[in-house]
Amino acid sequence: MSDSIHHVVIVGAGFGGLEVAHRLAGAPVRITIIDQRNYHLFQPLLYQVATASLAASEIAWPIRHLLRERKEITTLLAVVTDIDSADKRVLFEDGGAVSYDTLVLATGAQPAYFGHDEWKPYVGGLKTVEDAITIRRRVLLSFERAERETDDERRAALLTFIIVGGGSTGVELAGTIAELAHENLPKDFRHIDTQKARIILIEAGPRILPDFTKDLAAYAQAALERLGVEIELGRPVRDCTDNGIVFDGRNVAAKVILWAAGVRASPAADWLGVPADHANRVKAKPDLSAPGHPEIFVIGDTGSVDGWHGKPVPGIAPAAKQQGHHVATTIKLRLRGDSAPRPFRYKHAGSLATIGKRSAIIDFGWIRIRGWLAWWLWGLTHIYFLIDVRSRLAVALSWLWIYASGDRSARLITQDEQRSTLP
Amino acid sequence: MSDSIHHVVIVGAGFGGLEVAHRLAGAPVRITIIDQRNYHLFQPLLYQVATASLAASEIAWPIRHLLRERKEITTLLAVVTDIDSADKRVLFEDGGAVSYDTLVLATGAQPAYFGHDEWKPYVGGLKTVEDAITIRRRVLLSFERAERETDDERRAALLTFIIVGGGSTGVELAGTIAELAHENLPKDFRHIDTQKARIILIEAGPRILPDFTKDLAAYAQAALERLGVEIELGRPVRDCTDNGIVFDGRNVAAKVILWAAGVRASPAADWLGVPADHANRVKAKPDLSAPGHPEIFVIGDTGSVDGWHGKPVPGIAPAAKQQGHHVATTIKLRLRGDSAPRPFRYKHAGSLATIGKRSAIIDFGWIRIRGWLAWWLWGLTHIYFLIDVRSRLAVALSWLWIYASGDRSARLITQDEQRSTLP
Known part of the structure; x- marks a missing residue:
């Protein structure tokens, strides 16, 4: 394809980046999409890989396969380390580079530990497939070690699971681990009673699920407590170590600590030399471009833009997709000569969270649903949004089986590295 | 349960070990089954995990879950490092130990490199789930790197896949990788033609599939060649490096080398201080006990016993299961006071191998089948032997989808370690 055609480079094939590519179909552009992984991941269900409910391949698809029919798109597996915005080039870790006319940064976020990077070895964040499989290994190994442990105190620590952060991910992890321990595992062990495993959800704020109404959050809290989750509110974690956490002046002994408390955006702001907010997100202009760079867009977790009850647009999949759609439309209009800034307007479709396999809460704004009906709606919605028919069938089969x-x-x-016969 | 009950300890929950446990149901024994992994793996389909056709969880099941209804069985996740046969104790890596009255060693085998352990970093053996996922990563990464490579020679090396060993596993890997490269991937790439990828199967002996008749092996060879596999016979590999292999006086540049040429049994013979054969298998007595240790049985890849046309019983799943059945019967008879040695008699049910997704060869002895009918028979047989209904449905779905x-x-x-945010 000729180099004179307008070249759109998209970094990151998450919900936002992929939506830009989809919405540019038929536009007079060539596209390069770059990701450091070879797959698009359906993040909202990643906690189910971490809790042994789904296989990773049921919620992840090779990017280049998703885009195989779009001959104008090139997919590259590469790690971006910097942007040369003067020369309009994206620079790779391996020394390579690619030039752009328009650049879309949709590079996502990583777990952040409130500035305590020293906690990282002890707490499991949940952003990648590897993270999820590591969490799964740690949780399952803890039960295995408890089965062989003869010391009461050490056994209790092995059977204590701490989840830090009371947003949707924390609630979903806590509910599923509680079901795993209290319902799925008891018959499998001989020396321990997995029903006595403690699952502790810690939230520094005054309540869980701050993005939901108080009523729905209270309902979710009661549902979690029925599953046996202990909920600790209003006191932040002071320290995380190999032996547990320090919190509320106490040390709680635990061998598994999961982190669902905060994320930090990729270093896109540093690459561009533009201001970032507290979570390192680029402070985007209303049209989602980066300040001083009208040809560079920052979407999803990469950028921060106001637009939800006076707060920034939330870092969730539907918001990233809306932003991707908006950016693609802007690019197409500009190519037709219409360069007037078009402010992004966020439409919040709803908030959803599940509590285990029987209950959920949904807030559509105009209607609020909770309980088993919400769970089925949640399940159908998520199956609908999976990318292909095979995944829909596979996830439906896995869920029906669990159910x-x-x-x-x-x-x-x-x-487990030690168990591989290969380096 | 009282310690005075006869205690059977089974090391290894593969096909042989698990069969002993199943066949001892109802016997007046208590059982401990020990494995260094938490799952039973359906090894015959592991090559399909390595070639991106199946998820690991479709062919692996938690051991303790399989045995959850058997209250007399304790499952332990532990690494065995030695046997104290004088004191009748199994010793663990972590310092633990367990005593036995009867011991069954079903500890399997690992890839062996003809005494060239220095090749190990460059060649991928296929024995564990981690091995399979590592092979999958190497194969897929090689295509990704080729897509970005500008040097013709390096690109050719990235698109050359060498499989060493012409037995069933080598044939199945070669056929599936050829289909992946030549049929599944071409539309996904822009800069490389994956149809030009070379898949080379190297066998030191005079023909592939020595366990099959000449006719069936010749049919399989022709079917592989139709899929675009190059077959090199009669010349052993001289060296394996980061840049490929040396073979027949030539250097063949390749970035992915897979090993299906030989295995070496676990160190059970060392643990017991008894003679082993060339593949480190304990030379078992006709009743499958270890020489000098009537209370210790060695089955599957751990032991070697004659009984197949004057050759040792082959290291395949049905043989291991028959041996497990035999040992369980022997244990039950002994507990009833019948200690007469009972020689094991192997019944060869048949040999099967697939070539890609459309053809297979089956030799039942009394009838030989090849082509698409054999493939469907092979598929149905393997689905039948999967352990639970969910796996059967999931594997059937995956195969139908591929088909x-x-x-x-x-x-x-x-x-990929570098891509995880966790240690």
Whole structure:
């Protein structure tokens, strides 16, 4: 394809980046999409990989396969380390580079530990497939070690699971681990009673699920407590170590600590030399471009733009997709000569969170639903948004199996370096 | 349960070990089954995990979950490092130990490199889930790197895949990688023609598939060649490096070398201080006990016993299961006071191998089948032997999808340490 055609480079094939590519179909552009992984990940269900309910391949698809029919798109597996915005080039870790006319940065976020990077070895964040499989290994290994432990205190620590952060991810992790311990595992062990495992959800704020109404959050809290989750509110974590956490002046002994408390955006602001907010997101202009760079857009977790009850647009999949759509439309209009700034307007479709496999809360704004009906709606919605028919069938099969048999099928302890015969 | 009950300790929950446990149901024994992994793996389909056709959780099941209804069985996740046969104790890596009355060693085998352990970093053996995912990563990464490579010679090396060993595993890997490269991937790439990828199967012996008749092996060879596999016979590999292999006086440049040429049994013979054969298998007595240790049985890849046309019983799943059955019967008879030695008699049910997704060869002895009918028989047989209904449904779904769409669903590059945010 000729180099004179307008070249759109998209960094990051998450919900936002992929939406830009989809919405540019038929536009007079060539596109390069770059990601450091070879797959698009359906992040909202990643906690189910971490809790042994789904296989990673059920919620992830090779990017280049998704885009195979779009001959004007080139997919590259590469790690971006900087942007040369003067020369309009994206620079790669391996020394390579690619030039752009328009650049879309949709590079996402990583777990952030309130500035305590020293906690990282002890707490499991949940952003990548590897993270999810590592969490799965740690949780399952803790039960295995408890089964062989003869010291009461050490056994109790092995059977204590701490989840830091009371947003949707924390609630979903806590509910699923509680079901795993209290419902799925008891018959499998001989020396421990997995029903006595403690699942503790810690939230520094005054309540869980701050993005939901107080009523729905209270309902979710009661549902979690029925599953046996202990909820600790209003006191932040002071320290995380190999032996547990310090919190509220106490040390709580635990061998598994999961982190769902905060994220930090990729270093896009540093690459561009533009201001960032507290979570390192580029302070975007109303049209989602980066300040001083009208040809560079920052979407999803990469940028911060106001537009939700006076707060920044939330870092969720539907918001990233709306932004991707908006940017693609802007690019197409500009190519037709219409360069008037078009402010992005966010439409909040709703908030959803599940509590285990029987209950959920949904806030559509105009209607609020909770309980089993919400769970089925949540499930159908998520299956609908999965990318292909095979994944829909596979996830539906896995869920129906869990629902009917109580058996979580992906209970494998893998990715242990010592157990591989290969380097 | 009282310690006075006869205690059977089984090391290894593969096909042989698990069969002993199943066949001892109802016997007046208590059982401890020990494995260094938490899952039973359906090894015959592991090559499909390595070639992006199946997810690991579709062919692996938590051991303790499989045995959850058997209250007399304790499952332990532990690494065995030695046997104290004088004191009748199994010793663990972590300092623990367990005493036995009867011991069954079903500890399997690992890839062996003809005494060239220095080749190990460059060649991928296929024995564990981690091995399979590592092979998958290497194969898929090689295509990704080729897409970005500008040097013709280096690109050719990235698109050359060498499989060493012409037995069933080598044939199945070669056929599936050829289909992946020549049929599934071409539309996904822009700069490379994956149809030009070279898949080279190297066998030191005079023909592939020595366990099959000459006719069937010749049919398989022709079917592989139709898929675009190059077959090199009669010349052993002389060296393996980061840049490829030396073979027949030539250097063949390749970045991915897969090893299906030989295995070496676990160190059970060392633990017991008894003679081993060339593959480190304990030379078992006709009743499958270890020489000088009537209370210790060695089955599957751990032991070697004659019984197949004057050759040792082959290291395949049905043989291990028959041996497990035999040992369980022997244990039950002994507990009833019948200690007469009972020689094991192997019944060879048949040999099967697939060539890609359309052809297979089956030798039942009394009838030989080849082509698409053999493939369907092979598929149905393997689905039948999977352990639970969910796996049967999931594998059937994955295969039908591959058959109908040509899309292999598990094409994820994962388990890359650098890409995890966790240690």
